[in-house]
Amino acid sequence: MKQILNKIVQQVVKAQRFLVCSHESPDGDAIGSTLGLTLGLQRLGKEVVAYNVDGVPEILKFLPGSQSLVTELRADAAFDVIFVLDAGDLSRAACRPAEQGTMLINLDHHPGSNFGHLCYLDTSAAATAVLVYRLLCACGLKLDLEVATALYTGLLSDTGSFRYANSNPEAFRVAAELVGLGINTWTIASALYESQPRERMQLLAQVLPTLYVAPSGQYASVFMTLDMLEKAGAAPEHTDGFVNYPRAISGVEVAVFFRQVDASTIKVGFRSRGNIDVGQLSKNLGGGGHKNAAGAFVEGSLDQVAPRVYHLLEALLK
Amino acid sequence: MKQILNKIVQQVVKAQRFLVCSHESPDGDAIGSTLGLTLGLQRLGKEVVAYNVDGVPEILKFLPGSQSLVTELRADAAFDVIFVLDAGDLSRAACRPAEQGTMLINLDHHPGSNFGHLCYLDTSAAATAVLVYRLLCACGLKLDLEVATALYTGLLSDTGSFRYANSNPEAFRVAAELVGLGINTWTIASALYESQPRERMQLLAQVLPTLYVAPSGQYASVFMTLDMLEKAGAAPEHTDGFVNYPRAISGVEVAVFFRQVDASTIKVGFRSRGNIDVGQLSKNLGGGGHKNAAGAFVEGSLDQVAPRVYHLLEALLK
Secondary structure (H helix, E strand, O other), X not given: OHHHHHHHHHHHHHOOEEEXXXXXXXXXXXXXXXXXXXXXXXXXXXXXXXXXXXXXXXXXXXXXXXXXXXXXXXXXXXXXXXXXXXXOOHHHHOOOOOOOOOEEEEEEOOOXXXXXXXXXXXXXXXXXXXXXXXXXHHXXXXXXXXXXXXXXXXXXXXXXXXXXXXXXXXXXXXXXXXXXXXXXXXXHHHHHHXXXXXXXXXXXXXXXXXXXXXXXXXXXXXXXXXXXXXXXXXXXXXXXXXXXXXHOEOOOOEEEEEEEEXXXXXXXXXXXXXXXXXXXXXXXOOOEEOOOEEEEEEEOOHHHHHHHHHHHXXXXXX | OHHHHHHHHHHHHHOOEEEEEEOOOOOHHHHHHHHHHHHHHHHOOOEEEEEOOOXXXXXXXXXXXXXXXXXXXXXXXXXXXXXXXXXXXXXXXXXXXXXXXXXXXXXXXXXXXXXXXXXXXXXXXXXHHHHHHHHHHHXXXXXOHHHHHHHHHHXXXXXXXXXXXXXXXXXXXXXXXXXXXXXXXXXXXXXXXXXXXXXXXXXXXXXXXXXXXXXXXXXXXXXXXXXXXXXXXXXXXXXXXXXXHHHXXXXXXXXXXXXXXXXXXXXXXXXXXXXXXXXXXXXXXXXXXOOOEEEEEEEOOHHHHHHHHHHHHHHHHO
């Protein structure tokens, strides 16, 4: 691992023109890592283009350097090194294939990520921002507040505000270093967690009263209709995280979010705790996902789909 | 500061019978500090009674040692040292006055806390759990997973999951040490943040549809009536944190939660961002609090109180 890092440092030292990119639909770690590395390389005197096919999400536009990130590359742009960060798979980065003579470097913490001329993969890292931190330190860069802000945002985002089990000692040690450079943790946390569009809250205000808790208390659900969406002036992506409300109830082992997609289709999203496997349940419904987070598009009205799902859950939880 | 800590260590070394207590209506830091210090002193071979007038809140009962905490003290119990933690003021600890010969030691991070024969006050500490951590380390104790779990819970709770501005480098360094002892951060975070009583969620489902966002977008409110409380089978303390929902809307500078207390009284809770001073506003309404978090009991019905508050907010935010 250390050897790969050293090889990457050598590439950084000798190269001049860099492209830094990450995956489509970027989250806080994708953008935080991209901007942190971009700013860091610039401090080292390099020419750097930060790129993301989907640009910087609204809530991350407070990040230093975010206004310089481009969503299109000039046809004649040439790079010595392309960094692909946090992408899991090269296709998700939607960046051009590396040309002859261009070094492709992959920094990632997702299991199975194995592309690139140099691949620095460490699944024990809480965030790709931690890998960028290691790299910039190995390059001898003295980090400043702007770089720290970008990297801290990646770390905060991928650890779920230091709640997820990936919040390991290194994550906290890196946070201590970054915060020591002058970060106001509340400023970043409130940008990430306390700046919701009004439409989202107005949608949640309609969705939450649909809360259903099963008599056993083992599962709970909420639903959203297209009417609610229209009334709130909201978009389907505003429902991200709504399934966390039934999930947060004590005793609930499976949480379900029913989202009406059109007159005859319901998107059913599942979250489960511990060993309850909702991935298989979703597959049986024609969908997919993991053990604790999965979903499926199911034909029918809510009145048809919900009882069917509840029936399957009763069997699963028996 | 170091000198006081050393004096406290001397007391710990020479004393045998300890009482450890904290403030009424204890939060995660009060209980986490109490149990962390209790377990730590026991590891040092001391006899320790952990006490809190209100006992351990339901969501903190997962903590090691919580079942041994008592809510009443035997009339003939005698102690060499009484530790009062995180209390701000001695009266809030509701523990008996120290008898002749009993050493009263105050560990706190609240400004102005200055009682006790020995007072170890450090307002730069993110949590009282950090002060207990310093003390136990100064006593030469090698911390174990149980002590770490209690202290980490205090730290997580008082930093708002490392979001608040008090999340300083020391908070992260202490977290790194504690997590290194084997803590699963998700287990603790989900106990604190994902184990809500069903009644609370059912109450929130009624409160959230009352969301009002001012035309300017600068302030927003929700309200709770006694009818809602009854319908949800909930208690007033279940409304803790409800003011965070209007606060989380982008652009909102002041969030208000109106809670009906009885037929003719409304509790008005305020949260503000940045330099907006709701403390003074609350004082004008006969209440109190700080610049960014304050509240008042106001006579009248909701229909009377809300317009009055909105009027004051319009003036404040102009």
